[in-house]
Amino acid sequence: DSGVTQTPKHLITATGQRVTLRCSPRSGDLSVYWYQQSLDQGLQFLIQYYNGEERAKGNILERFSAQQFPDLHSELNLSSLELGDSALYFCASSVGGRDRGETQYFGPGTRLLVL
Amino acid sequence: DAKTTQPPSMDCAEGRAANLPCNHSTISGNEYVYWYRQIHSQGPQYIIHGLKNNETNEMASLIITEDRKSSTLILPHATLRDTAVYYCIVRVGNAGNMLTFGGGTRLMVKP
Numbered sequence: 001d002s003g004v005t006q007t008p009k010h011l012i013t014a015t016g017q018r019v020t021l022r023c024s025p026r027s028g029d030l031s032v033y034w035y036q037q038s039l040d041q042g043l044q045f046l047i048q049y050y051n052g053e054e055r056a057k058g059n060i061l062e063r064f065s066a067q068q069f070p071d072l073h074s075e076l077n078l079s080s081l082e083l084g085d086s087a088l089y090f091c092a093s094s095v096g097g098r099d100r101g102e103t104q105y106f107g108p109g110t111r112l113l114v115l
Numbered sequence: 116d117a118k119t120t121q122p123p124s125m126d127c128a129e130g131r132a133a134n135l136p137c138n139h140s141t142i143s144g145n146e147y148v149y150w151y152r153q154i155h156s157q158g159p160q161y162i163i164h165g166l167k168n169n170e171t172n173e174m175a176s177l178i179i180t181e182d183r184k185s186s187t188l189i190l191p192h193a194t195l196r197d198t199a200v201y202y203c204i205v206r207v208g209n210a211g212n213m214l215t216f217g218g219g220t221r222l223m224v225k226p
Contacts, residue, residue, distance in 0.1 A: 044216075088156060
Protein backbone atom coordinates (compact mmCIF):
# COMPACT_ATOMS: atom_id res chain seq x y z
CA ASP A 1 0.00 0.00 0.00
CA SER A 2 1.58 3.24 -1.21
CA GLY A 3 -0.59 5.51 0.93
CA VAL A 4 -2.07 7.21 -2.14
CA THR A 5 -5.81 6.67 -2.52
CA GLN A 6 -7.96 7.11 -5.60
CA THR A 7 -11.71 7.00 -6.07
CA PRO A 8 -13.64 5.58 -7.72
CA LYS A 9 -11.91 2.34 -8.70
CA HIS A 10 -14.10 1.87 -11.73
CA LEU A 11 -16.20 4.26 -13.75
CA ILE A 12 -18.45 3.51 -16.70
CA THR A 13 -20.01 6.39 -18.57
CA ALA A 14 -21.21 7.45 -22.00
CA THR A 15 -19.65 9.59 -24.68
CA GLY A 16 -20.15 13.30 -24.16
CA GLN A 17 -20.40 13.00 -20.40
CA ARG A 18 -18.19 14.52 -17.71
CA VAL A 19 -16.53 12.71 -14.82
CA THR A 20 -14.36 13.62 -11.85
CA LEU A 21 -11.58 11.43 -10.52
CA ARG A 22 -10.28 12.01 -7.03
CA CYS A 23 -6.86 11.48 -5.48
CA SER A 24 -5.63 11.80 -1.91
CA PRO A 25 -1.84 11.98 -1.65
CA ARG A 26 0.31 10.38 1.02
CA SER A 27 0.31 12.23 4.30
CA GLY A 28 2.76 15.10 4.08
CA ASP A 29 3.19 15.01 0.29
CA LEU A 30 2.71 18.36 -1.42
CA SER A 31 2.98 17.29 -5.06
CA VAL A 32 0.35 15.37 -6.99
CA TYR A 33 0.83 13.99 -10.48
CA TRP A 34 -1.75 12.55 -12.87
CA TYR A 35 -0.93 9.90 -15.46
CA GLN A 36 -3.01 8.17 -18.12
CA GLN A 37 -2.42 4.62 -19.28
CA SER A 38 -4.19 3.49 -22.41
CA LEU A 39 -3.54 0.32 -24.38
CA ASP A 40 -1.92 2.07 -27.33
CA GLN A 41 -0.12 4.92 -25.57
CA GLY A 42 1.38 3.40 -22.46
CA LEU A 43 1.81 5.45 -19.29
CA GLN A 44 1.76 9.17 -20.03
CA PHE A 45 2.13 12.14 -17.73
CA LEU A 46 -0.78 14.56 -17.77
CA ILE A 47 -0.25 17.25 -15.15
CA GLN A 48 1.40 18.06 -11.81
CA TYR A 49 0.28 20.24 -8.93
CA TYR A 50 2.43 21.41 -6.09
CA ASN A 51 0.80 22.83 -2.97
CA GLY A 52 -2.26 23.98 -4.87
CA GLU A 53 -0.55 25.39 -7.93
CA GLU A 54 0.01 23.89 -11.34
CA ARG A 55 3.69 22.97 -11.70
CA ALA A 56 4.01 21.08 -14.96
CA LYS A 57 1.85 20.06 -17.88
CA GLY A 58 2.24 17.08 -20.16
CA ASN A 59 0.02 15.64 -22.86
CA ILE A 60 -3.24 16.78 -21.28
CA LEU A 61 -6.17 17.49 -23.56
CA GLU A 62 -8.03 20.79 -23.31
CA ARG A 63 -11.14 18.81 -22.35
CA PHE A 64 -9.30 17.69 -19.22
CA SER A 65 -8.56 19.85 -16.21
CA ALA A 66 -7.29 19.33 -12.71
CA GLN A 67 -6.97 21.15 -9.44
CA GLN A 68 -5.44 20.64 -6.04
CA PHE A 69 -7.36 21.79 -2.99
CA PRO A 70 -6.10 23.33 0.27
CA ASP A 71 -6.23 19.92 1.96
CA LEU A 72 -3.92 18.75 -0.88
CA HIS A 73 -6.31 16.27 -2.44
CA SER A 74 -6.61 16.59 -6.18
CA GLU A 75 -9.35 16.09 -8.75
CA LEU A 76 -9.02 15.37 -12.45
CA ASN A 77 -12.02 16.47 -14.48
CA LEU A 78 -12.65 14.85 -17.85
CA SER A 79 -15.36 16.37 -20.03
CA SER A 80 -16.96 15.73 -23.42
CA LEU A 81 -15.74 12.20 -23.09
CA GLU A 82 -14.81 10.19 -26.15
CA LEU A 83 -14.32 6.47 -26.63
CA GLY A 84 -10.58 7.03 -26.77
CA ASP A 85 -10.55 8.42 -23.24
CA SER A 86 -11.11 4.92 -21.91
CA ALA A 87 -7.99 4.20 -19.90
CA LEU A 88 -6.48 3.75 -16.48
CA TYR A 89 -5.85 7.01 -14.69
CA PHE A 90 -3.20 7.03 -11.99
CA CYS A 91 -2.38 9.59 -9.42
CA ALA A 92 1.04 9.79 -7.78
CA SER A 93 2.39 11.94 -5.00
CA SER A 94 5.76 13.04 -3.74
CA VAL A 95 7.05 15.14 -0.91
CA GLY A 96 7.45 18.05 -3.28
CA GLY A 97 10.53 19.55 -1.76
CA ARG A 98 13.78 20.40 -3.45
CA ASP A 99 15.67 17.33 -2.32
CA ARG A 100 17.26 15.37 -5.08
CA GLY A 101 16.26 11.79 -5.68
CA GLU A 102 12.64 12.40 -4.82
CA THR A 103 10.35 9.45 -5.35
CA GLN A 104 6.79 9.37 -6.65
CA TYR A 105 4.34 6.89 -5.13
CA PHE A 106 1.37 5.77 -7.17
CA GLY A 107 -2.20 5.07 -6.25
CA PRO A 108 -4.20 2.03 -7.41
CA GLY A 109 -5.78 3.90 -10.29
CA THR A 110 -9.26 4.55 -11.66
CA ARG A 111 -10.38 2.47 -14.62
CA LEU A 112 -12.56 4.58 -16.92
CA LEU A 113 -14.68 3.00 -19.61
CA VAL A 114 -16.48 5.27 -22.05
CA LEU A 115 -19.27 3.57 -24.01
CA ASP B 116 15.17 13.17 -19.47
CA ALA B 117 17.56 10.65 -20.96
CA LYS B 118 16.11 7.90 -23.11
CA THR B 119 16.32 4.31 -21.87
CA THR B 120 16.42 1.02 -23.74
CA GLN B 121 15.18 -2.22 -22.19
CA PRO B 122 14.54 -5.68 -23.65
CA PRO B 123 10.80 -6.12 -24.22
CA SER B 124 10.59 -9.40 -22.34
CA MET B 125 12.54 -11.81 -20.17
CA ASP B 126 11.91 -15.10 -18.42
CA CYS B 127 13.28 -16.21 -15.08
CA ALA B 128 12.94 -19.41 -13.09
CA GLU B 129 11.34 -19.13 -9.68
CA GLY B 130 13.96 -18.89 -6.94
CA ARG B 131 16.69 -17.73 -9.30
CA ALA B 132 18.04 -14.21 -9.59
CA ALA B 133 16.40 -11.99 -12.21
CA ASN B 134 18.79 -9.54 -13.84
CA LEU B 135 17.03 -6.81 -15.81
CA PRO B 136 19.29 -4.59 -17.95
CA CYS B 137 18.77 -0.99 -18.96
CA ASN B 138 20.80 1.18 -21.31
CA HIS B 139 20.85 4.93 -20.78
CA SER B 140 23.86 6.07 -22.76
CA THR B 141 22.78 9.75 -22.88
CA ILE B 142 22.35 10.12 -19.12
CA SER B 143 23.48 13.42 -17.64
CA GLY B 144 25.55 13.84 -14.51
CA ASN B 145 22.61 14.93 -12.38
CA GLU B 146 20.10 12.33 -13.59
CA TYR B 147 19.03 9.50 -11.34
CA VAL B 148 18.16 5.97 -12.45
CA TYR B 149 14.76 4.88 -11.14
CA TRP B 150 13.09 1.49 -11.35
CA TYR B 151 9.36 0.92 -11.06
CA ARG B 152 7.28 -2.14 -11.76
CA GLN B 153 3.64 -2.60 -12.67
CA ILE B 154 1.92 -5.83 -11.76
CA HIS B 155 -0.99 -6.42 -14.14
CA SER B 156 -3.00 -3.16 -14.13
CA GLN B 157 -2.08 -2.04 -10.65
CA GLY B 158 -0.40 1.30 -9.97
CA PRO B 159 3.32 1.42 -10.69
CA GLN B 160 5.33 0.41 -7.65
CA TYR B 161 8.58 2.11 -6.76
CA ILE B 162 11.48 -0.34 -6.42
CA ILE B 163 14.77 1.49 -6.10
CA HIS B 164 16.82 4.38 -7.45
CA GLY B 165 20.42 5.50 -7.59
CA LEU B 166 22.78 8.15 -8.91
CA LYS B 167 26.29 6.67 -9.09
CA ASN B 168 26.74 4.04 -6.43
CA ASN B 169 25.16 0.64 -6.30
CA GLU B 170 22.09 0.51 -4.11
CA THR B 171 20.27 -2.25 -2.26
CA ASN B 172 17.01 -2.36 -0.39
CA GLU B 173 14.61 -5.05 0.76
CA MET B 174 13.22 -5.50 -2.73
CA ALA B 175 16.20 -5.39 -5.07
CA SER B 176 19.71 -4.30 -5.89
CA LEU B 177 20.68 -1.70 -8.47
CA ILE B 178 24.05 -1.95 -10.17
CA ILE B 179 25.14 1.13 -12.15
CA THR B 180 28.20 0.93 -14.39
CA GLU B 181 31.07 3.28 -13.71
CA ASP B 182 30.36 5.36 -16.83
CA ARG B 183 26.65 5.40 -15.81
CA LYS B 184 25.57 4.43 -19.31
CA SER B 185 23.81 1.29 -18.20
CA SER B 186 22.39 -0.35 -15.13
CA THR B 187 21.00 -3.68 -13.95
CA LEU B 188 18.16 -4.32 -11.57
CA ILE B 189 18.63 -7.55 -9.63
CA LEU B 190 15.81 -9.41 -7.93
CA PRO B 191 17.86 -11.90 -5.90
CA HIS B 192 15.29 -14.68 -5.51
CA ALA B 193 12.46 -14.16 -7.96
CA THR B 194 8.99 -15.40 -7.02
CA LEU B 195 5.86 -15.78 -9.12
CA ARG B 196 4.62 -12.51 -7.60
CA ASP B 197 7.52 -10.70 -9.25
CA THR B 198 5.94 -11.28 -12.67
CA ALA B 199 5.37 -7.71 -13.89
CA VAL B 200 6.48 -5.03 -16.32
CA TYR B 201 9.65 -3.34 -15.08
CA TYR B 202 10.37 0.23 -16.06
CA CYS B 203 13.79 1.86 -16.01
CA ILE B 204 13.55 5.66 -15.94
CA VAL B 205 16.23 8.31 -15.75
CA ARG B 206 15.33 11.72 -14.44
CA VAL B 207 16.55 14.70 -12.52
CA GLY B 208 15.55 14.23 -8.91
CA ASN B 209 13.46 17.25 -7.99
CA ALA B 210 9.79 17.96 -7.57
CA GLY B 211 9.33 19.50 -11.00
CA ASN B 212 9.93 16.45 -13.12
CA MET B 213 7.42 13.95 -14.28
CA LEU B 214 8.28 10.32 -14.94
CA THR B 215 8.60 9.31 -18.58
CA PHE B 216 7.73 5.65 -18.97
CA GLY B 217 8.99 3.65 -21.92
CA GLY B 218 7.87 0.19 -22.90
CA GLY B 219 9.62 -1.54 -20.01
CA THR B 220 10.58 -5.22 -19.71
CA ARG B 221 7.87 -7.79 -19.21
CA LEU B 222 9.38 -10.26 -16.73
CA MET B 223 7.76 -13.65 -16.53
CA VAL B 224 8.78 -15.74 -13.53
CA LYS B 225 8.11 -19.41 -14.20
CA PRO B 226 7.79 -22.27 -11.72
